[in-house]
Amino acid sequence: MTLQLGTYPVDPPVVLAPMAGITNVAFRQLCREQGAGIYVCEMITTVALAVRNPKTDKMIEFGPDEHPRSMQLYGVDPVITAKAVRRVVEENLADHIDLNFGCSVKKITSKGGGSAIPWKRNLFGAIVKAAVDTAAPAGIPVTIKMRKGIDDDHLTYLEAGRIAQDAGVAWVALHARTAAQRYSGEADWESIGLLKQALDVPVLGNGDIWEADDALRMMRETGCDGVVVGRGCLGRPWLFADLAAAFAGRPERVMPNLGEVAQVMRRHAELLVQWWGAEREAVTDFRKHVAWYLKGFPVGPQLRQAMAMSSSLMELDDLLGKLEHDEPFPVANLGQPRGRTNSPAKVVLPYGWLDDRDSAAVPEDAEHDDSGG
Numbered sequence: 001m002t003l004q005l006g007t008y009p010v011d012p013p014v015v016l017a018p019m020a021g022i023t024n025v026a027f028r029q030l031c032r033e034q035g036a037g038i039y040v041c042e043m044i045t046t047v048a049l050a051v052r053n054p055k056t057d058k059m060i061e062f063g064p065d066e067h068p069r070s071m072q073l074y075g076v077d078p079v080i081t082a083k084a085v086r087r088v089v090e091e092n093l094a095d096h097i098d099l100n101f102g103c104s105v106k107k108i109t110s111k112g113g114g115s116a117i118p119w120k121r122n123l124f125g126a127i128v129k130a131a132v133d134t135a136a137p138a139g140i141p142v143t144i145k146m147r148k149g150i151d152d153d154h155l156t157y158l159e160a161g162r163i164a165q166d167a168g169v170a171w172v173a174l175h176a177r178t179a180a181q182r183y184s185g186e187a188d189w190e191s192i193g194l195l196k197q198a199l200d201v202p203v204l205g206n207g208d209i210w211e212a213d214d215a216l217r218m219m220r221e222t223g224c225d226g227v228v229v230g231r232g233c234l235g236r237p238w239l240f241a242d243l244a245a246a247f248a249g250r251p252e253r254v255m256p257n258l259g260e261v262a263q264v265m266r267r268h269a270e271l272l273v274q275w276w277g278a279e280r281e282a283v284t285d286f287r288k289h290v291a292w293y294l295k296g297f298p299v300g301p302q303l304r305q306a307m308a309m310s311s312s313l314m315e316l317d318d319l320l321g322k323l324e325h326d327e328p329f330p331v332a333n334l335g336q337p338r339g340r341t342n343s344p345a346k347v348v349l350p351y352g353w354l355d356d357r358d359s360a361a362v363p364e365d366a367e368h369d370d371s372g373g
């Protein structure tokens with residue numbers, strides 16, 4: 001059965017994971033040109049949206065042909081969340097809202113935000129309900145994305161999934177790690193299967209899909225209804241072509257040589273220039289992608305470094321021209337983790353946070369623009 005997001009069929013059932021600083025309109029276009037599915041924008045804080053922060057208003061731009069327009073919101077306060085969603089509805093800013101409850105960075109959890117919220121079940125439920133109740137009359141589906149819990153002794157995903165389901169979400173996505181795991185170790189796909197068994201709404205699995213066949217395996221092993229793909233597509237937007245092929249039962253996989261990768265890099269930088277409207281900012285933004293694109297290719301450190309410091313398209317072109325274009329795709333790298341990996345860490349929470357699960361008090365100073373999930 002095709003996965004539905006409100007009136008939108010999601011076929012194949014693939015979602016580009018929201019990634020702060022990455023999944024802007026340029027990167028989404030690059031990915032959308034490769035495959036199909038839902039492509040979620042960078043995380044937007046509800047406060048910034050509600051007060052019309054100009055930087056945020058730039059971040060919520062969508063392509064003219066981008067449907068559904070999928071926006072991820074991060075909020076800690078039901079009232080402000082409702083206000084932000086009301087703006088989305090009244091100004092027709094998006095067709096789908098995803099709520100982020102997965103952020104594990106210290107500056108967020110230490111204030112009681114992000115992945116600390118589901119522990120406070122009433123607060124969590126109130127935020128989700130505020131978003132759904134405001135979006136539903138406009139026919140805008142709301143989904144949530146969360147982690148397994150704070151740590152192995154404080155798991156929340158089954159209960160949070162039920163609360164979100166009761167509030168009326170269209171699906172629940174689970175990044176199958178605890179906040180304490182951050183990006184370390186392996187995602188625990190078994191928890192995705194358990195969540196699937198516990199809920200009636202669709203469950204999307206997230207964590208460690210490095211190749212298209214991993215997505216099929218996750219679906220098979222967990223029974224989940226769709227997959228959310230993050231780090232696997234960093235420097236590899238063509239992973240969405242592989243995913244489309246895999247879900248259609250086709251065996252072909254994209255293995256670009258270095259010359260073809262250079263073309264994708266050039267296009268990515270160009271799309272960033274179009275979006276930023278300023279070449280220097282755009283090419284500077286592109287720098288973080290260089291190592292991901294070149295991962296596994298035999299490119300010397302000087303050339304890599306020069307590319308990661310370039311500040312104009314001309315400079316980038318010149319450097320891309322120096323790559324050995326016939327170099328074949330480094331197949332030894334297939335299936336390997338990419339992007340952010342780190343070690344586990346004790347989750348820092350506000351004093352006494354774990355003592356009272358039923359308080360719906362709104363955490364203070366727990367919204368920051370630049371935090372992921």
Ligand SMILES: Cc1cc2nc3c(=O)[nH]c(=O)nc-3n(C[C@H](O)[C@H](O)[C@H](O)COP(=O)(O)O)c2cc1C
Binds near residue numbers: 021043207
């Ligand atoms: C650079 C980066 C930024 C991220 N930003 C967000 C974000 O804004 N919102 C969110 O819900 N998750 C964010 N995440 C988490 C991803 O959406 C995803 O849950 C996580 O990377 C696990 O999936 P993966 O193994 O496919 O990468 C971010 C991850 C990375 C690596």
